[in-house]
Amino acid sequence: MCKAEISIRGLSHVYHPGQPGERIALQDINGDIRQGELLAIIGPNGSGKSTLARHFNALLLPTRGTVTVNGLSTADPANRWKIRCRVGMVLQNPDNQLVAAVVEEDVAFGPENLGLPPEEVRRRVDRALALVGLGEQRLRPPHSLSGGQKQRLAIAGALAMKPSCLVLDEPTAMLDPAGRREVIQTLLSLNREEGLTVVLVTHFMEEAVLADRVWVLSGGRLVLEGTPAQVFSHREALQKIGLALPGPAELAWRLRNSGWPVPDGILTLDDLFACLAGLLFETEWGQRQ
Numbered sequence: 001m002c003k004a005e006i007s008i009r010g011l012s013h014v015y016h017p018g019q020p021g022e023r024i025a026l027q028d029i030n031g032d033i034r035q036g037e038l039l040a041i042i043g044p045n046g047s048g049k050s051t052l053a054r055h056f057n058a059l060l061l062p063t064r065g066t067v068t069v070n071g072l073s074t075a076d077p078a079n080r081w082k083i084r085c086r087v088g089m090v091l092q093n094p095d096n097q098l099v100a101a102v103v104e105e106d107v108a109f110g111p112e113n114l115g116l117p118p119e120e121v122r123r124r125v126d127r128a129l130a131l132v133g134l135g136e137q138r139l140r141p142p143h144s145l146s147g148g149q150k151q152r153l154a155i156a157g158a159l160a161m162k163p164s165c166l167v168l169d170e171p172t173a174m175l176d177p178a179g180r181r182e183v184i185q186t187l188l189s190l191n192r193e194e195g196l197t198v199v200l201v202t203h204f205m206e207e208a209v210l211a212d213r214v215w216v217l218s219g220g221r222l223v224l225e226g227t228p229a230q231v232f233s234h235r236e237a238l239q240k241i242g243l244a245l246p247g248p249a250e251l252a253w254r255l256r257n258s259g260w261p262v263p264d265g266i267l268t269l270d271d272l273f274a275c276l277a278g279l280l281f282e283t284e285w286g287q288r289q
Helices: 050-057 077-086 104-112 118-131 147-159 177-192 234-242 247-257 269-288
Strands: 006-015 021-036 040-041 064-069 087-090 165-169 197-200 213-218 221-226
Touching: 006 050, 021 050, 021 197, 021 221, 021 234, 040 177, 050 165, 050 197, 064 077, 077 087, 077 165, 104 118, 104 147, 118 177, 147 165, 165 177, 177 197, 213 247, 221 234, 221 269, 247 269
Parallel strands: 040 197, 040 213, 087 165, 165 197
Antiparallel strands: 006 021, 006 064, 213 221
16 A cells, blocks of 8 residues: 555635635545555536645645645644645646746746755756656747646646645646647656656546546535546446546446446546457457358
8 A cells, every 4th residue: 555645634624714605615525645646536616626636735724624745734834835845736727827938937936946056956947847848848938838838837847846746726627639638648657657646636537537546526525436447337426416427438338228248447438449349340250150
């Protein structure tokens, strides 16, 4: 069992407690985010996904319960700088995180504010840009980049702080399909090749199937968790809270319920194509015999 990077115990969050606009956003969340895993967090609008994500690097603090990062409590003000260096945050709109007129200067902003020597800042900038595939764009103004490139630049800015965990709050929501692919491939590479812990808040089920584990939120509660295959086997429960299966999984379910011998656990187009190709081959072979 991998060590917990982030531990959540009895986490509840109330906006504007005791005031007319009081709203309960999270209720009694418990769980661990493991070192080196890719965790996807899904749920309908208003389920508490973004609120939960903002607790992981102390942008929000629990109303009740605790959140600890490598044993450091987010509730202790003395820990927050260390926590924010260890847990990088990337938001939905990359324009909100771009601060400089040149790509490499934008990536350098965080390390420079740590007071690091120029040579160390340069090393971090070079490495971060290489990891997200933007080395050749280093002298361009950020506003000239595509949406996917801007989001990868925001990721590079977070990586330059050398975090052990990267939390992304719907980073592909504003992107076209090409931009989405760029960002997701970058995250998969960082997770699988660099060993970075990645927490991906998303409303795209096709992105969630790529994770090691999935958390499902509804009404501020953690209602389902497990591997993608385990979570997406609960079709009715997901439908009740307003979530659909990934397209290939839904088609596989419909074929199975129409009498086709389609196995459980199909989540991706590759899985579905391989299954249908096998069935067609068996049918054709049987007809020839």
